Amino acid sequence: MADYSKDEIKRIEDKWRKEWKTRGVYKVENHSTKPKYYVLDMFPYPSGAGLHVGHPLGYIASDIVSRYKRLKGFHVLHPMGFDAFGLPAEQYAIQTGQHPAVTTEKNIATYIEQLNKIGFSFDWDRKVETSDPSYYKWTQWIFMQLFNAWYTKKPVGKTEPITTLIAELEKNGNKNIDAVCEDDTPTITAADWKSFDEKAKEEFLQKYRIAYRSDTMVNWCPALGTVLSNDEVKDGVSERGGYPVERKKMWQWSMRITAYAERLLKGLDTIDWPEPVKEMQRNWIGKSVGCELDFKVDKQEGIIRVFTTRIDTIYGVTFMVLAPEHELVSKITTAEQKAEVENYITIAKNRSERERMSEVKRISGAFTGAYVTNPFNGAKIPVWIADYVLAGYGTGAVMAVPSSDTRDYAFAKHFNLPIIDVLEGPTSDITKDNFDPKSGKMINSDSLNGLDWKEAIEVALQKVEALGIGIRKVNFRMRDAIFGRQRYWGEPFPVYYENGIPKLVDIKDLPVTLPEVDAYKPTESGEPPLARAKGWDYKGNQFEQTTMPGWAGSSWYWFRYMDSKNETEFASKEAVSYWKDVDLYIGGSEHATGHLLYSRFWCKALKDLGYVDSEEPFKKLINQGHIQGVSKFIYRLTKSNTLVSKNLFIDILKNPDKPENKEILGEATYSVQDKTVFDYDGKVLFNQLNVDINLVDNNDVLDIEEFKKWRPIFKDSKFILEDGKYICGSEIEKMSKSKYNVVNPDEIVDNYGADTLRVYEMFLGPLEMSKPWNTSGIDGVFKFLRRFWNLFHDQNGNGAVTDAEPTREELKVLHKTLKKIEYDIEHFSFNTSVSEFMICCNELSSLKCNKKAILEPLTIALSSFAPHITEELWQLLGHKDSILNSSYPKWSEEYLTESSFEYPISINGKVRAKMNFALDMPKEDVEKLVLASEVVQKWSEGKAPKKVIVVQGRIVNVVL
């Protein structure tokens, strides 16, 4: 009746979208006798540009797994939602005055509509939006739990309610408490505690709380009027907008993530994540095991404590370096050196982070005039200051061993300080020699001589402890996470201030909703936008005016999906204990050290407090690659509005003196910068401009007529062509509206259907790999689906499936395919599964197979990839129920055994012959050897082989 044409596809896909919705096939309950499987996508930020072809890549993969697991008998949770708080909506609001909630709602509606066109099996009833008060009520609630919590190290590291801390303080003070807290926490008695007034008590508790306020150095961006995280600062300017960023001390809400450092590190060994992501998290946490060691200052009072991981190299210490901000600097500096040191400190202070970053290679420092004594051998060691030592890490002081540390080495060379080798190896220049400080035995090291460096560390450590001059110590690079932003479009804190004391609102007053404001930018006096809210107070007290950072809402959302409509809990106990954790998480690797680390942190805290069951939120993680856009460019000679074809433009840059090029350029001389050519006055001579990719064909030829209509400034442009055509430049970039290189999935769906889009995106290459979008192969995928469709239909488009018994050959094709597909899906190798389907389809076409017994199982297998077409064919096969409620076909080895095997036999590594072995032939190697030697005799005229290699009962090579 119909072939797989554009109209028919549209009819089928519309029909099934409607059917699925009315039948509610994607609705999932929180209980089942089946085993559970939770498939999660990293939820998107709903940007104004809408969905592009890059977004669905991961969603298609997760949808395939969801459908596959469901057919395999699992109870599958596969939800979707939106990470709806964020800077772009706020920026747009500042510019237009439009409330961010309005734009966000609109964008979400667009996203949902676009996503639905692709046939995802999301249970939309579980949708979450982080900006919805019914959602952020629980983000605030979690904040309250973390505010009311502290981290004890005894008997095991665990988050505890703050009440247990208060009880202990009342009883014994903090002398028995071993907790993760501020470094400057004093030891107090129960009497001290009782003598504190309310404010002092709260200030003391702040040193312990998981969510706390402290005076921290932040990246302050005056132009945006907000604090930025390190991730949001690139090269000293804000990632968004490129505004300058400065370091500034501020009262900030923070999260004591450092308490969990050890567990965050250990937990990595228990989860199935890509190794690079785990490695990034390990580096980010940056655990280093070493010791702190005291050096006595000569001729005056004072002890300098250093942190080192290489106590074994103690005999190689030839100088010491303090951070310029180190508190002892002013005390120990001698009169002669005072001027120089102070001068250096001033310079170091004024050098911004940006300068320090761009001048990593520059070596600078100053001598304090003071000396310390090496406690191991009594050597006199000069003390320097330099900004390569950071005040914020370790103790802000290092013992420098120029023979085993490249920075110390460079410093020693620059200031002509002595170098003592303490490890075997070539060390004339450790920055150039192939020298590894983590190998070899100790030399020049007194009692440590001859020991391997690792043994030497242990021996030296014992000595340090015996002498009482230091302690073993573990340091982490990771810092506590800043948890406040001076922005409007984020979660308000459930916090108010009474007499300057931060207090939590009553739990029944949640959520604290975002107030209305007259503008979304900071106030003229630099206060956050929420300060503009009129009449916004808590029983007459001021609310906290900052909002939570972007990662707050995304650090627990997978729990909300489990029970998204619950009004009394963030998710019910039953739901949480049924779904537990995410079995498969798909998303980009850019979240490796942000979202994925914070989520693990919150999950651990919630577990300790007894709200959830799992220590790790995401059991398996897959990073999908990104689909990049292909941008097209034109080259415009600005003053004469002339467009020069690509190769001519390149030629002009190369040979500006050619007469014909001179004619185009005129008398101008020029310089090239960032793809723009300037003339001698600094005016733009040539511009490289992005052109809409829809105006350019596959051979980079520009459609000049359409182009002239595109933007008014090109209406009267002149063209300099090559071979009568205008050739555009081409480059691979991120897909972006401003680059006119966005490909919208709707276009593909309209032209080929959602099934073709889904299968094509999978066929494009391995999921993890980034690749540019190009549609050149899409016809192949479309033809495959049509061929598959044709297997079920005769030339007139009528259903033509028979109940005939399949032949052994047909069964072999079926079972071979089912086996491979299953293996591929289990290994997330979707591109090869698509190939397998194509091979199978080709084989069945040439066998002219239209038997139900063969086609039915294949239809089920294909339904994960192409749900619409398979539902339709499923009905054609006589089923009433949705294909989703069938079960995945099993394959059997029985049909895969061959009647004979063709063995290639190589001689000296080259294939020289092929032998057929019948199935019923005895399989003993001896038998094959006889056969092989016959082969060999043919080839080597009777010489017996030296060796016959048999692999898995099969001769693979014969050595003559």
Next chain:
RNA sequence: GCCCGGGUGGUGGAAUUGGUAGACACGCAGGACUUAAAAUCCUGUGAUCGCAAGGUUGUACGGGUUCAAGUCCCGUCCUGGGUACCA
């Protein structure tokens, strides 16, 4: 600089983890059907020598291990990503 990936035809990419390299698809060329085009189907397609059978060569480059290397080891080059003085 350091830490992870990656480098295979004209193109996207396969290769059961050491066992016939180039599956599948695109593109290209030729053919069939057609008045013609489109669509569809068939054939060929790494390079090189040859009329052919067939030979030689070939997985960034240079070495090595092995009966056998795209796959393992050492060195070099290029490339994508992460990170930034962490003692």
